[in-house]
Amino acid sequence: MAEHHSSYVPKTGFERWLDARLPIVRLMHDSAVSYPVPRNLNYFWTFGGILMFMLVSQIVTGIVLVMHYTPHVDHAFQSVEHIMRDVNYGWLMRYMHSNGASMFFIAVYIHIFRGMYYGSYKAPREVLWILGVVIFLLMMATAFLGYVLPWGQMSFWGATVITNLFSAIPVVGETIVVWLWGGYSVDNPTLNRFFSLHYLLPFMIFGVVILHVWALHHVGQNNPSGVEVKNYKKDTVPFTPYATVKDLFAMVCFMIFFAWFVFYHPNFLGHADNYIPADPLKTPAHIVPEWYFLPFYGILRAIPDKLGGVVAMFASIAILAFLPWLDTSKVRSGKYRPWFKFAFWTFVLVSVLLGYTGSQPTDKVVLAIGGRTVMDMVFFAQILTAIYFAYFLIMLPLLGLIEKPKALPASIADSVLGPAGSGHIAGAHAAPPKH
Amino acid sequence: MTTSSRFLLAALALSGFAALAQPALAAGGAEKPPRQSWSFSGPFGTFDRAQLQRGFKVYREVCASCHGLEKLSFRNLSQPGGPGFTDGQVRTLATEYKVMDGPNEAGEMFERPARPSDRFPKPFPNAEAAKAANNGAVPPDFSVIAKARTYERGFPFYLFDIVTQYQEQGVDYITALLLGYEEPPKGVTVEAGLHWNRYFPGNKIAMGNPLVAVFDDAGKPHDPGFYTDGTPVTREQVSRDVTAFLMWAAEPKMEERKQTGAKVMLWLILLAGLLYLTKKRIWSRLEGAH
Numbered sequence: 001m002a003e004h005h006s007s008y009v010p011k012t013g014f015e016r017w018l019d020a021r022l023p024i025v026r027l028m029h030d031s032a033v034s035y036p037v038p039r040n041l042n043y044f045w046t047f048g049g050i051l052m053f054m055l056v057s058q059i060v061t062g063i064v065l066v067m068h069y070t071p072h073v074d075h076a077f078q079s080v081e082h083i084m085r086d087v088n089y090g091w092l093m094r095y096m097h098s099n100g101a102s103m104f105f106i107a108v109y110i111h112i113f114r115g116m117y118y119g120s121y122k123a124p125r126e127v128l129w130i131l132g133v134v135i136f137l138l139m140m141a142t143a144f145l146g147y148v149l150p151w152g153q154m155s156f157w158g159a160t161v162i163t164n165l166f167s168a169i170p171v172v173g174e175t176i177v178v179w180l181w182g183g184y185s186v187d188n189p190t191l192n193r194f195f196s197l198h199y200l201l202p203f204m205i206f207g208v209v210i211l212h213v214w215a216l217h218h219v220g221q222n223n224p225s226g227v228e229v230k231n232y233k234k235d236t237v238p239f240t241p242y243a244t245v246k247d248l249f250a251m252v253c254f255m256i257f258f259a260w261f262v263f264y265h266p267n268f269l270g271h272a273d274n275y276i277p278a279d280p281l282k283t284p285a286h287i288v289p290e291w292y293f294l295p296f297y298g299i300l301r302a303i304p305d306k307l308g309g310v311v312a313m314f315a316s317i318a319i320l321a322f323l324p325w326l327d328t329s330k331v332r333s334g335k336y337r338p339w340f341k342f343a344f345w346t347f348v349l350v351s352v353l354l355g356y357t358g359s360q361p362t363d364k365v366v367l368a369i370g371g372r373t374v375m376d377m378v379f380f381a382q383i384l385t386a387i388y389f390a391y392f393l394i395m396l397p398l399l400g401l402i403e404k405p406k407a408l409p410a411s412i413a414d415s416v417l418g419p420a421g422s423g424h425i426a427g428a429h430a431a432p433p434k435h
Numbered sequence: 436m437t438t439s440s441r442f443l444l445a446a447l448a449l450s451g452f453a454a455l456a457q458p459a460l461a462a463g464g465a466e467k468p469p470r471q472s473w474s475f476s477g478p479f480g481t482f483d484r485a486q487l488q489r490g491f492k493v494y495r496e497v498c499a500s501c502h503g504l505e506k507l508s509f510r511n512l513s514q515p516g517g518p519g520f521t522d523g524q525v526r527t528l529a530t531e532y533k534v535m536d537g538p539n540e541a542g543e544m545f546e547r548p549a550r551p552s553d554r555f556p557k558p559f560p561n562a563e564a565a566k567a568a569n570n571g572a573v574p575p576d577f578s579v580i581a582k583a584r585t586y587e588r589g590f591p592f593y594l595f596d597i598v599t600q601y602q603e604q605g606v607d608y609i610t611a612l613l614l615g616y617e618e619p620p621k622g623v624t625v626e627a628g629l630h631w632n633r634y635f636p637g638n639k640i641a642m643g644n645p646l647v648a649v650f651d652d653a654g655k656p657h658d659p660g661f662y663t664d665g666t667p668v669t670r671e672q673v674s675r676d677v678t679a680f681l682m683w684a685a686e687p688k689m690e691e692r693k694q695t696g697a698k699v700m701l702w703l704i705l706l707a708g709l710l711y712l713t714k715k716r717i718w719s720r721l722e723g724a725h
Contacts, residue, residue, distance in 0.1 A: 039721065081506045081579065084688065091688040092695070241717050249710040256703045263696025264478050264600050267582060272605065275583035275685075276575075285636070356590075417722065 007034045031217050036236035037243045038223035040416045044114040045221065046250030047107050053251050054104040055209065059202050061097040069149070071195035073188045076151035077277045095266040096258075101143050102269040103258045105292035108136060116323070117344055119332035120222040126324040128215040131208055133321045138205045140293070140317075145198040147290060151191060152274030157287045159186045159194070165300075168307040185280065225415040226333025227408055235412035288359055295351050298358030299388065302381035312385065319392050326392050328400030336406040340399050347391040350384050357381035465636045467586055468611030471675065473603050475682060478697065481690050482683050485664055487518035490680025492662075493673055497648045498577065501569065503557045506578035507684055510551040516690035517683055525551045532556055570628045572641035581605045581678070581685040605685075606678045608634065613674035616644035646670055 008029040010016040019026055068087050070079040083090035112132070115121055121129035148159045163180050167173040182189030220229060229235045237243070261268060269291065273284045289297050299316050303309035319326075334340050360377050367375040409415035474483040491512070494504070509529040512520045520528070529549040534556055537544035549556070558574075559565035565573045575583075585604040588596060596602065611634040619631035619638075629639040649668070650656055656668040666672060683689070 078506065085506065085511070091692055095692075237721065242721075245710065245714045245717050249707065249714050252703055252707040252710055256700065256707060259696065259699050259703060263692055263699060265597065265602055266692070268597065268602060272583055272585035275579045 006030050031213075031239075032244075033238065033240040035217060035239040036220070036229070036232055037239050038221055038229060038235060038412050039237045039242075040223050040225060040412050041221065041243070041246075042224055043246075043250055044110065044118075045223075046247050047111040047114065048216075049247035050107045050251050050254045051104070051111060052209070053254075054100060054107055055202070055205060058097060058100050058104060059206070061093045061100065062199075062202065064093045065097055066199065071149065071192050073151060073191055073278070076149060076191060080150045092262070095262045097146075099258065099261045099266060099269060101146065102261070102290070102292065103254070104139065105143070107254070108139060109292075112136065112320075113348060115222075116347075117334045118222055118224060119226055119327065119329070119334060121324045122327065122332050123324065124219045125215075125222060128212060128219060129324060130321050131212040131215060133317070135205055135208050135212060136320070137317060138201055138208065142198060142201040142205065143290065143292065145194045145201065147274075148191065148194045149198060150274060151278045153276040153278055153282070153284050154271045154274040154287070156186060156278035156280065157284055158289055159190065161287055162289075163190075165306075165310050165313075168310045170307070187280075222332065223412055224333060224335060225409050225412055226331065226335070227410075227412055227415065230411045231413065286361065291355065291359075294355035294358035296354075296358070298354035298356075298381045299385050301358065301362055302378060302385045304378070316385075316388060319389070323392070323396075327396040328398075329396075329403065329405070330400070331405040331408065336408055337399070337403055338406065339403045343391060343395040343399060346387065347395075350387045350391075354381065354384045354388065357384065465586075465632075465634050465638060468604075468607045468634050471603070471607050471610055473606060473679065473682075475679070475689060476603050477600060478693060480693060482516065482518075482679065484517075484519040485666075486676050486679045487683050488520065489662055489664070489666060490676040490678070490683075491518055493649070493677035494577070494680055497645050498677065499555075499558065501558055501565075501574040501642075502580075503559075503576045504555040504578055504684060505557055505576050506554070507687075508552060508554050509549060511687055513551075514687065517687055518680070522551070529553065570641060574642070577681055577684060579685045581609065581682040583685075584608050603682075606682050609681060610674045610678045612640075613646060613678070614670060616646075646673065649673055 006026055006029070008019075008023075008026040010019045010025070015025060018024070065083060068079060068083045068090065070076060080094065083094050087093070115129065115132070144158070144162060148155045163177055163186065166180060167177045169176060178184060180190070181187065182193060271288065288294075296313050296316060300309045300313040303312050329337060329340065331337055334344055357377050357380055362376070362378045364377045365373050365375070366377055366380045367373075410419060473480070474486070475481060494502075509525050509532075512518055512528070513522050513525045529551050532549040532553075532555070533546045534549045534553050535544055536547050539545055559568065562573050582605055586608050588604065612632060615633035615635065617631060617633055619625050623631065623638075625631050625639055629641060630643055631638055632640045649658075649661060650670055650673075654670055659668060661668045661673075666676075686692075
């Protein structure tokens, strides 16, 4: 599906004039109207659009919040409450933004797991996948920076714990931490630069998203069968109206889920401690990151050595970028890989359990027999961490070599209609290669 | 396949253990607060105006000498979704407080009676003064205290809370705390300046039982006419009233939020239904569409 030619026909004189000078309408037409979409996509493929919606929602609510927020240690907490109390619909903007971060991560995790299950990272989509990993990293940085801004107890102590991770770097660690803080502790300079960066990174995300979508539109979408498009007429449908209406429907369903939290349960995904103003002299009983960081926090604490923990945590994210080459299987979709399915779902479960270990005190007993502690939270997290990395470094390379995949359908149309019928699509056609 | 299914089973079993290993007590050995029923819980919850007015009275006469309400202005008391005082009542109330203003033309600061637009004055000029007056502990500000306190729900209850919308952990805890002052259990020594409380994490709290300002040891009110609206003056009632007031103080736009939510939900569900039908219609053009 490497190339498809433009089916845009300028209708008015102005459109023809503009098209000869800046073919922007053609670009939009080709990427959002005639762009051919595999006809067998399921609803897991709607999360790209949902993520786009979330990014825009975060940027719009964020820009409004900035109009009323004050990035200063003496005023930040107060200004957030000012937004909640005195700004028209300020409560809506703030709750949309704080819950929006969680929704963004829910959607991105589904998006990532979908890509992993259907082998969307495999050739020719390696760059598309790596750009996704970059977006994920930027999202994590943005979310962390944003959580510091209300300057509550969790903001302050979360910032202290995470920035301190860099002190694990040999020789220059301490210097780097002082440089990050802009002083000798987390203080006003830290809050100011975090605010500045929190405003910058979303636009960098936006930039990488454009590259991500560009790469996607160049190589075409993967699909549940993992079989490439062979015949545009039979295998694809035009983006508009087919994908447009489906994406819109899924987006509105996601908004209902989003609205449930914003209007009815706005503090469920946060921490009560963050409604206590930051106090550098008082450490909270448990410093716990937001839920979306918990699996990585679990890995960090699983390693008893500080530097080792930091390396393991960053490696657990960085390893995603190598997925295209770690998976040796010729078959793309997990649907046709019986052993892979088990490995994949184990991986999902292990990720969730790692999140659980990240939320609990490290010395908590997980398993005790006859009053004797057999397993505490750290040991449990170590086992899970081992399985997490084994999935990438052992399972995926090995399974591709020893697994016997099921028979693949001959084409996308076959996977929908069965091998017998693979008739033409009535109505509109996706933009076919020009004859 | 056997290896991975064994992993899966082991992981499942371990997660089961993890769930069982949740301690029955919250952090620090305090008991979980009993669940109260609140007028403001649930998707259509609203504050009970009379309860908020009573709660404000309790705050003012019992709590305000130590605990500030610095993020609230007097005018908030007459805003929609709140205790429902009239503007006149708020103006009169504000004049009973003195606030610092200035500088005047002579360059001097001066005190004047408060106006509705003024914030509630702080009980102490700074944290050091608060410490000095309170045995080294700073009484926390009450503006968002109802959202700043909670207790651990534990797995899997916090998942059920998503559906049931139970989010009154903070107010349940505060009510329980107010009623939780007891004699310490045998063998437990409580240091001078601390008090034993059944629901406080660690059980030893610096604040003395605030309800002694209203009730004697037998639980009888010093002033049976403490409430003027005929509500019985009991320890439970007073605790619940002041807690409800604190919830409003922490979330003054809660009613607006929930009422907007109902409209948004209705609109979104309708839109989703229409989009679903449109989607079905469009996709039915395809042969073999599902």
